Amino acid sequence: MACFERASPALREILLKIHTAERPLEIEHHVHEFGSVHYHVQSSASNQPYTYLSVSTPLLSQGLPMSSDLPQQTLEMVKGICPDVVEIVEPAKEGYRLTLKLNFARIPHSKVSTKMIRDISSVQAVILSSELKEILRNVDSQEVSRGLYKPIKLIYHPREPFFVIKQPAKITAVFPMRFKETEDVIIATAFFQELMDVGSSGACTKAPHCIWSAIPPPELRGEPIQDLSTNCGFVSFDITSRHVEGKKLDKTVWNLLNFYAFVKYHVKSTRGFIQRRMRMCLDRLVQPLQTAEIEEDQPVKKKAKGCRRLRKWISSSKLKILKRKYDFTNKIKRIRSRIKIHGFSRFRRRWLKMPKFSPVTRYIKLD
Numbered sequence: 248m249a250c251f252e253r254a255s256p257a258l259r260e261i262l263l264k265i266h267t268a269e270r271p272l273e274i275e276h277h278v279h280e281f282g283s284v285h286y287h288v289q290s291s292a293s294n295q296p297y298t299y300l301s302v303s304t305p306l307l308s309q310g311l312p313m314s315s316d317l318p319q320q321t322l323e324m325v326k327g328i329c330p331d332v333v334e335i336v337e338p339a340k341e342g343y344r345l346t347l348k349l350n351f352a353r354i355p356h357s358k359v360s361t362k363m364i365r366d367i368s369s370v371q372a373v374i375l376s377s378e379l380k381e382i383l384r385n386v387d388s389q390e391v392s393r394g395l396y397k398p399i400k401l402i403y404h405p406r407e408p409f410f411v412i413k414q415p416a417k418i419t420a421v422f423p424m425r426f427k428e429t430e431d432v433i434i435a436t437a438f439f440q441e442l443m444d445v446g447s448s449g450a451c452t453k454a455p456h457c458i459w460s461a462i463p464p465p466e467l468r469g470e471p472i473q474d475l476s477t478n479c480g481f482v483s484f485d486i487t488s489r490h491v492e493g494k495k496l497d498k499t500v501w502n503l504l505n506f507y508a509f510v511k512y513h514v515k516s517t518r519g520f521i522q523r524r525m526r527m528c529l530d531r532l533v534q535p536l537q538t539a540e541i542e543e544d545q546p547v548k549k550k551a552k553g554c555r556r557l558r559k560w561i562s563s564s565k566l567k568i569l570k571r572k573y574d575f576t577n578k579i580k581r582i583r584s585r586i587k588i589h590g591f592s593r594f595r596r597r598w599l600k601m602p603k604f605s606p607v608t609r610y611i612k613l614d
Contacts, residue, residue: 253372254288254368255284255369255371258278258286258288258300258368259368261276261278261288262273262364263353263364266351266354266360266364267356270292271292272290273292274288274289275287275289275290275296280351283304284371285304285343286300286371287299296350296351296352297348297349298348299340299347299349300346300347300349300370300373301340301345302343302346302347303342303343304344304371304374305476306378306404307382307401307403311421316344317345318345320377320381321373321374323349325345325373328367329366329367331349331353332351333367334350335348344374345374349461370499375504376504379401379411380496380500382399382401382411397408398411398472399412403420403507406425407425409421409422409507410467412466417482417485417486417487418485418491419485420483420484421482421483421497422507423463423474423481424479425478426479426514431514434518435479435510436480438457439479439480439482439515442457453489454464455486457483458482458484458485459481459482463481483508484503518592
């Protein structure tokens with residue numbers, strides 16, 4: 248399972264803005280995030296370099312008798328984020344579970360400051376992880392020894408509850424999966440089946456055992472019907488002692504809290520990938536049709552109408568045009584030379600028979 252970023256992006260941006268400002272800022276921000284989390288950031292120019300951060304998070308479980316105040320172990324974990332910068336204000340601001348006093352004068356202006364502010368922005372992840380650890384530790388051991396494994400309903404997001412069942416040799420986490428759209432249900436079902444196949448392979452022997460079922464597991468018998476109404480089945484993970492040893496405990500708890508977000512992220516990414524490939528394939532199929540339509544839409548070039556002899560002159564070379572023009576002029580001249588003068592031919596014949604300087608020539612009468 249992928250571990251998502253624990254630091255709040257919006258809270259980190261606000262704290263960085265306050266820290267990098269050249270002049271003191273008057274800031275009061277209310278930030279709401281996934282999981283019904285509410286942040287209140289207040290910074291005053293007259294109270295520099297202190298900034299107050301208040302955090303409100305709902306209880307993970309409403310069924311256990313737990314106080315709305317944070318346990319001492321959680322407060323110690325919060326103090327350990329940045330001991331020189333973070334100070335817990337008691338009592339917390341009204342309407343919030345925790346109020347921190349941040350001294351930005353103790354944060355150096357270097358690359359270290361980015362890491363320190365990111366750690367402070369992950370205070371909500373510290374609170375949630377600590378609560379889940381406390382829930383698992385405070386389960387009645389007598390019920391476990393008697394074989395009464397009562398599920399604990401945890402609500403990280405109001406519409407996405409999940410169950411934790413503590414047993415002698417393992418802890419079973421059950422996630423009822425629900426999706427709004429049918430396409431997401433199909434993709435998620437294939438994803439869960441593939442997750443089971445990969446989890447049972449030799450390459451994932453150290454990973455928690457994963458089980459997917461279309462019906463509720465036996466451990467959830469007796470739970471309210473609205474919690475067991477799903478359209479994508481139930482996913483269960485068996486967590487053993489080796490998954491909660493040392494630093495693995497914090498990572499395992501955070502992965503359980505974000506399993507819904509992990510699944511939705513991969514389902515949406517897969518759906519987007521499939522749609523993108525389908526559009527590319529459709530474009531390749533439609534391209535020949537579009538090319539044919541463009542060719543049909545192009546206007547047909549019409550040939551010039553007119554005399555056949557004129558069309559030949561236009562298509563011929565310049566030399567041929569000049570030659571034909573010369574021939575045409577000579578033909579016109581020959582036509583004009585055929586004009587006849589009445590009696591001229593008889594006179595011409597007589598003239599040729601007569602001597603060249605005969606005096607009789609002046610008396611020849613024309614017919």
